Amino acid sequence: MNAKSIVQTEFKHKQLGLTDAEVVEMYRYMVIARKFDERNLLLQRAGKINFHVSGVGQETAQVAAAFALDRERDYFLPYYRDYGFVLSVGMSLTELMLSAFAKADDPNSGGRQMPGHFGSKRLRIVTGSSPVTTQVPHAVGVALAAKMQKKDIVSFVTFGEGSSNQGDFHEGLNFAGVQKLPVIFMCENNQYAISVPVKKQLGGRVSDRAQGYGFPGIRVDGNDALEVYRVVKEARERAIRGEGPTLIEAMMYRLSPHSTSDNDLAYRTKEEVDENWKKDGIPKMKAYLIETGLWSEEQDEMLSKEIHGQLKEAVEAADNAPFPKPEDTLLHVYASEGEGQ
Numbered sequence: 001m002n003a004k005s006i007v008q009t010e011f012k013h014k015q016l017g018l019t020d021a022e023v024v025e026m027y028r029y030m031v032i033a034r035k036f037d038e039r040n041l042l043l044q045r046a047g048k049i050n051f052h053v054s055g056v057g058q059e060t061a062q063v064a065a066a067f068a069l070d071r072e073r074d075y076f077l078p079y080y081r082d083y084g085f086v087l088s089v090g091m092s093l094t095e096l097m098l099s100a101f102a103k104a105d106d107p108n109s110g111g112r113q114m115p116g117h118f119g120s121k122r123l124r125i126v127t128g129s130s131p132v133t134t135q136v137p138h139a140v141g142v143a144l145a146a147k148m149q150k151k152d153i154v155s156f157v158t159f160g161e162g163s164s165n166q167g168d169f170h171e172g173l174n175f176a177g178v179q180k181l182p183v184i185f186m187c188e189n190n191q192y193a194i195s196v197p198v199k200k201q202l203g204g205r206v207s208d209r210a211q212g213y214g215f216p217g218i219r220v221d222g223n224d225a226l227e228v229y230r231v232v233k234e235a236r237e238r239a240i241r242g243e244g245p246t247l248i249e250a251m252m253y254r255l256s257p258h259s260t261s262d263n264d265l266a267y268r269t270k271e272e273v274d275e276n277w278k279k280d281g282i283p284k285m286k287a288y289l290i291e292t293g294l295w296s297e298e299q300d301e302m303l304s305k306e307i308h309g310q311l312k313e314a315v316e317a318a319d320n321a322p323f324p325k326p327e328d329t330l331l332h333v334y335a336s337e338g339e340g341q
Helices: 003-015 019-045 059-068 083-088 095-098 135-148 161-165 166-180 205-215 227-240 270-277 283-293 297-320 328-331
Strands: 075-077 155-159 183-189 217-221 244-253
Touching: 003 019, 019 059, 019 083, 019 095, 019 227, 019 283, 059 083, 059 155, 059 183, 059 283, 075 135, 083 095, 083 227, 095 297, 135 155, 135 166, 135 183, 135 227, 155 161, 161 166, 161 183, 161 205, 161 297, 166 183, 183 205, 183 227, 205 217, 205 244, 217 227, 227 244, 227 283
Parallel strands: 075 155, 155 183, 183 244, 217 244
Antiparallel strands: none
16 A cells, blocks of 8 residues: 555544544454454353354444444443444453353343343443344334433444344334434344345345435445444434434344354355455454554554453453352342332
């Protein structure tokens, strides 16, 4: 890349309002999320944890979106692959590992939910449920409350493209459009709803569905961190101005199986997967930082060693933590004496 193009590339993230330190931090979170994911796949195969739902290939869009939001005030309703997102808004590797190991101190559910079902009052992550798309109307409800209370915040919700065929999706978008609510819907279109390819799910584009509900729909390259950041940032600014919701369709590819219970080569070829590895957004972000002089191979090696140490500590802490007591099954299910009085 010549000097002129480097200057233009540098200008891109600064033009978007990102500092050099912030764009480097975005990359760090992408790598942390990828390494966390890869470690969980190994832990499951080793019999240390029971189950893992991977987000490999989707971290770039998740982290970029998080950085475009107000991570101190906005409300978040992520779906079950959003490790990059929840890490970016403040969840720690140890907290995520406690969930993976189903331990009592898991802040998401006390070890009672499957991994990837996030929830944190501290971080304003609204607890998710296993039926897909149920988080969409919940996000709309949060946005309605924000509008009624005249708070300049947004709710941000993610889901897969298969979920966009559910009734919750359409009811949520319709209500948000009618009420012009400050909510951002982001579809992480990873091309597969478990084993069903997108060509068998959708007759059109997810982003085009927004037109029927009276607000903008935007398709963006989910492997381009700066483009995702730009689109989400503009959607947030629009919502804060009272102009209503935005539907974003971030195009990406699920590079790993649907879950550790899935044999993805039963419905797609190794050649297809290998071809999509070439589009992975994390190496693209690394190359961008190196070309702009903000990163180096030496720094990248140091980052890998640093994350390796953090993961080792998180795994040991979670592995040694106590499991929930049998009687804890009844916690938060039935009202206790004095509650609600």
